[in-house]
Amino acid sequence: MNALRPHLSRHLILIVFSLLMVYPIIWWLGASLKTAPEMSLPTIWPSTPIWDNYTAGWDFSPSPHTFAHFYSNTLLMEVGNVIGGVLTAAIVAFGFARLKFKFKGFWFSILLMTLMLPGQVTIVPQYIMFNRFEFTDSYVPLILPHFFGGGAFFIFLLVQFIRGIPRDLDEAATIDGASVYGIFLRIIFPLIKPALVTVAIFTFIWSWDDFFSQVLYLSSVDKFTVGLALRMYIDQFEVQWGQMLAMALLSVLPSAVIFFLAQKHFVEGIATTGIKG
Amino acid sequence: MNTNVATTTARKTLFRFKRGSGESNLHGYLFISPWLIGFLLLTLWPIAQSFYLSFTDYSLLSSPVWTGMDNYKRMFYYDEDFVQSLKVTFTFVLVSVPLKLFFSLMVAQLLSKSMKGMSLYRTMVYFPSLIGGSIAVSILWRNMFGVDGYINKVLAVFGIEGRGWISDPDSALWTLILLNVWQFGSTMVIFLAGLKQIPQELYESASVDGAARWRKFYHITLPMLSPVMFFNLVLGVIGSFQMFTAALIVTRGGPMHATYTYALFLFEKAFKHFQMGYASALAWVLLLIVALITALNFYVSRFWVFYETDGGGRK
Numbered sequence: 203m204n205a206l207r208p209h210l211s212r213h214l215i216l217i218v219f220s221l222l223m224v225y226p227i228i229w230w231l232g233a234s235l236k237t238a239p240e241m242s243l244p245t246i247w248p249s250t251p252i253w254d255n256y257t258a259g260w261d262f263s264p265s266p267h268t269f270a271h272f273y274s275n276t277l278l279m280e281v282g283n284v285i286g287g288v289l290t291a292a293i294v295a296f297g298f299a300r301l302k303f304k305f306k307g308f309w310f311s312i313l314l315m316t317l318m319l320p321g322q323v324t325i326v327p328q329y330i331m332f333n334r335f336e337f338t339d340s341y342v343p344l345i346l347p348h349f350f351g352g353g354a355f356f357i358f359l360l361v362q363f364i365r366g367i368p369r370d371l372d373e374a375a376t377i378d379g380a381s382v383y384g385i386f387l388r389i390i391f392p393l394i395k396p397a398l399v400t401v402a403i404f405t406f407i408w409s410w411d412d413f414f415s416q417v418l419y420l421s422s423v424d425k426f427t428v429g430l431a432l433r434m435y436i437d438q439f440e441v442q443w444g445q446m447l448a449m450a451l452l453s454v455l456p457s458a459v460i461f462f463l464a465q466k467h468f469v470e471g472i473a474t475t476g477i478k479g
Numbered sequence: 480m481n482t483n484v485a486t487t488t489a490r491k492t493l494f495r496f497k498r499g500s501g502e503s504n505l506h507g508y509l510f511i512s513p514w515l516i517g518f519l520l521l522t523l524w525p526i527a528q529s530f531y532l533s534f535t536d537y538s539l540l541s542s543p544v545w546t547g548m549d550n551y552k553r554m555f556y557y558d559e560d561f562v563q564s565l566k567v568t569f570t571f572v573l574v575s576v577p578l579k580l581f582f583s584l585m586v587a588q589l590l591s592k593s594m595k596g597m598s599l600y601r602t603m604v605y606f607p608s609l610i611g612g613s614i615a616v617s618i619l620w621r622n623m624f625g626v627d628g629y630i631n632k633v634l635a636v637f638g639i640e641g642r643g644w645i646s647d648p649d650s651a652l653w654t655l656i657l658l659n660v661w662q663f664g665s666t667m668v669i670f671l672a673g674l675k676q677i678p679q680e681l682y683e684s685a686s687v688d689g690a691a692r693w694r695k696f697y698h699i700t701l702p703m704l705s706p707v708m709f710f711n712l713v714l715g716v717i718g719s720f721q722m723f724t725a726a727l728i729v730t731r732g733g734p735m736h737a738t739y740t741y742a743l744f745l746f747e748k749a750f751k752h753f754q755m756g757y758a759s760a761l762a763w764v765l766l767l768i769v770a771l772i773t774a775l776n777f778y779v780s781r782f783w784v785f786y787e788t789d790g791g792g793r794k
Contacts, residue, residue, distance in 0.1 A: 209594050216589055216596075220603035223661070227606070229629060230619050244632035290513040303507025313514065316522060318713070318773060320721050322742055323766045326749050326758050327525035327532065333539065350517020357514060382506050411613040413724045418750060429614045436618065436728065443622055450615035461609050465602065 234448035241443060256452070259445035265423060265434065269449060272431040279427065280406055282345035287352030287405040288398050294351045295360030295394075296386045300372065310361075316354045321414070329418065343419045344412075348405065356401045363397040364390060403464055407457045428453045526766075533760035538753045550760035561761070563736045564744035570652060571740065572719040575659045580711060583663040584704075587670035588696075601671075608664030616658070617728035621645065624654045624729075648737035651730050655738055658725055666711050673707035674700070702785040709784045713776050720769055741765060 233241060235251035260269045297303075298310055332343040351357050367390065375385050416427050426434070432453060435446045508515070533550055535543035554561045590601055610616055623629045624644035631641025644650045681699050690698070701708075723742040726732055732739040732747075745765065749758035 209592065212589060212592065212594070213596070216600045219586070219589075220600045223607055224603050226619060226623065226661075229623070233622075233629070242627060242632065244629065244636050294511050294514040297507055297510025301503060301507040301510060303504045306507065309511065309515065312518065316518065318717055318769075319522070320717060320765055320769050322721060322745050323529065323762045324522055324525035326755055326762055327528040328521060329749070330528075330539065330755065331525070347517065347521055349513065350521060351514030354514075382510075386510075407609070411610075411724075413614050413727075414746075417727075418746075432614050432618060433728065436621075446618060447622060450618040453615045454610040454613055457610055457613075458606075461606075462602075465598075 230447060230451055234444065234451050236444060238444055255444040255448035259442075259449040259452075262431070262435075262449075265431070267423070267426075267431075269428070269431065269452075272426055272428045275425060276410065276427040276429075279341050279344055280409055282341065283348045283409045284402050284405050286345060286348035287356060288402050290349055291352035291356040291360055291401055292391060292394060292398060293386070295357050295364055296390055298357065299361045299364035300385070300390070301382065313354050313357060317358070325414075325418070332419070338419055339421045339425065340419075341425070344409070344415055348409075352401065352405060356404070359401065360394060360397055363394055367393055399464065403460055406460060410457055529759040529762050532756050533763050535756040537755040537759075539755060540753075543756060546756070550757045551764075553757065554760060554764065560736065560739065560744055564739050564741045567652060567737070567739055568720060568722070568741040571656060571659075571722060572716055575656045576712065576715045576719055578656070578660045579663045579666055579715060580708065582660060583667035583670050583711070584708075586663070587667045587674055588700075590667075591671060591674040601668075605664035605668065608662040611658070611662035612724060614724055614728055617725050620654065620658050620725070621729045645730055646734050648735045651734060651737045655722070655725050655729060658729070659719070659722070666715065669707060669711055670704065673704050677703045705784045706786060709776070709780050713773060716772060716776065717769055720765070 229246050232245070232247040234255050235253070236248040237252060237254075240248055262268055298306065298313075328343070329338070332338055337343050337346075371389050371393075372385050375389055380388065411429070413429050416430055417433070420426060420430060423434070432446070432450055435441070435449065532543060534545060534547060536546045536549070537543035586604060590597060590604070607616075625631075626641075626643040626646060628644075630644065634641045642650065644654050677700065681703070682695055685695050685699060721742050722740045723746065726738050726740045726743045727746075730738040732743050741761075745758055745761045748754050748761060
């Protein structure tokens with residue numbers, strides 16, 4: 203209590219404010235445990251919590267698949283995205299941070315400019331291109347872009363991180379006869395692991411939420427991600443709010459769990475580069 | 480002695496691949512090639528191609544037919560949806576970006592003191608931003624703000640008659656703005672990092688001079704934070720121009736196109752009506768609008784963003 207006293211008013215404001223912020227989420231959790239008649243009461247928590255919304259929602263009776271299928275689809279896509287993003291972002295960032303080559307400054311400023319490019323500007327020709335190669339309704343258009351450096355934000359983040367590693371290490375390795383590839387593989391890559399975790403986490407969460415691309419490229423229910431399955435709930439059937447809220451809440455669980463496990467990486471990642479979470 | 484020689488040789492070797500020899504160019508370009516190929520293939524070429532397509536009529540099924548300026552004429556003279564979507568998007572940007580900046584700065588101020596429990600508050604305030612862009616949260620919003628939704632139920636307890644927040648054209652966009660502002664967490668974390676960079680001595684000497692708290696905020700915090708503010712402003716504007724998921728899921732662009740954002744409009748033209756030429760023209764107009772506003776932001780920043788000069792007090 204003694205620790206609290208000098209900042210009492212600040213604590214009070216913060217407690218009220220943070221509760222206000224998470225209030226919709228608490229209500230969400232409560233509503234997902236309510237029976238249908240109880241849904242229409244202004245209470246925040248059910249009198250007797252039930253799991254029926256979760257079990258019935260998971261089975262998703264009007265569709266031939268349960269949510270297990272949609273989760274495994276999404277995870278499959280995520281594995282590709284995370285591997286592609288982490289590996290290629292590290293390679294490209296090493297090039298920009300440590301090597302000298304012609305027009306490096308030019309390319310780096312182009313890289314930074316693409317941060318400001320709205321995604322919708324390129325989406326039509328990209329779709330046409332993937333369509334021409336008959337990659338639509340597959341995971342290729344969703345995964346492949348991650349293998350081209352994983353996104354300018356991540357390259358920028360890693361470049362900043364590598365610049366913080368003393369060059370003496372590179373020089374010492376050069377003395378021992380290491381090539382640039384050796385320096386990258388044996389020195390830089392192991393040292394940037396913490397930053398790579400940040401890249402992996404953000405790639406995972408953003409891909410999970412990248413509804414635009416998913417709705418654009420995936421059309422058969424068989425290949426649907428969790429997000430698209432949720433949309434089916436709204437569109438096709440008489441809305442079962444309890445089940446829908448339960449499944450929607452479940453769908454943010456992976457991001458939430460990762461966030462709580464790796465909070466430090468998050469805050470640092472956002473703070474050093476200004477990445478939007 | 481020996482090590483000295485070795486270090487000098489090493490420096491020379493490094494120096495060599497710094498100075499753009501053929502070999503070092505090769506290494507450099509090899510390393511950045513994944514990004515470079517991606518940039519040429521998935522960014523530059525699409526931008527160029529959409530410029531060409533914007534002068535054509537193209538439905539994916541047959542080859543593009545050159546129609547000159549028709550798409551642009553249609554947009555500016557005949558398409559009411561275009562005007563409406565611009566109106567919606569500009570309202571959205573003009574309201575939600577300043578609100579978000581304001582909230583994030585205020586909350587960052589509150590959270591910047593180091594005291595017990597701070598990381599818990601930070602987590603709670605940041606959490607909505609983590610999940611806010613997902614379709615799941617859009618579903619939550621749709622339920623809460625529906626006619627029979629939670630918000631109206633609570634209002635009824637206080638004897639206030641609710642309204643169809645989402646089904647009423649006057650309030651629909653505001654529910655989306657609220658959803659967007661609720662996710663101010665990442666903007667706030669950036670402010671928080673900026674606040675930590677401000678040297679404490681500035682505040683201390685101001686206190687010695689007897690400056691009131693708001694004077695310190697106005698004369699120290701705001702100018703020192705202005706580069707971060709500028710960064711958040713530029714990216715916030717660009718991000719808000721692309722609002723899509725919530726408009727599609729919460730309101731489906733309705734009622735009466737009250738939430739028909741530009742991104743949704745473009746998406747429907749391209750992938751519902753398959754008017755690829757027209758959609759490309761829309762994409763180019765979006766690019767020009769965003770580029771213009773960003774350029775304007777950069778220009779105006781000269782008058783309000785304060786960058787420390789080398790003579791300044793930073794350690």
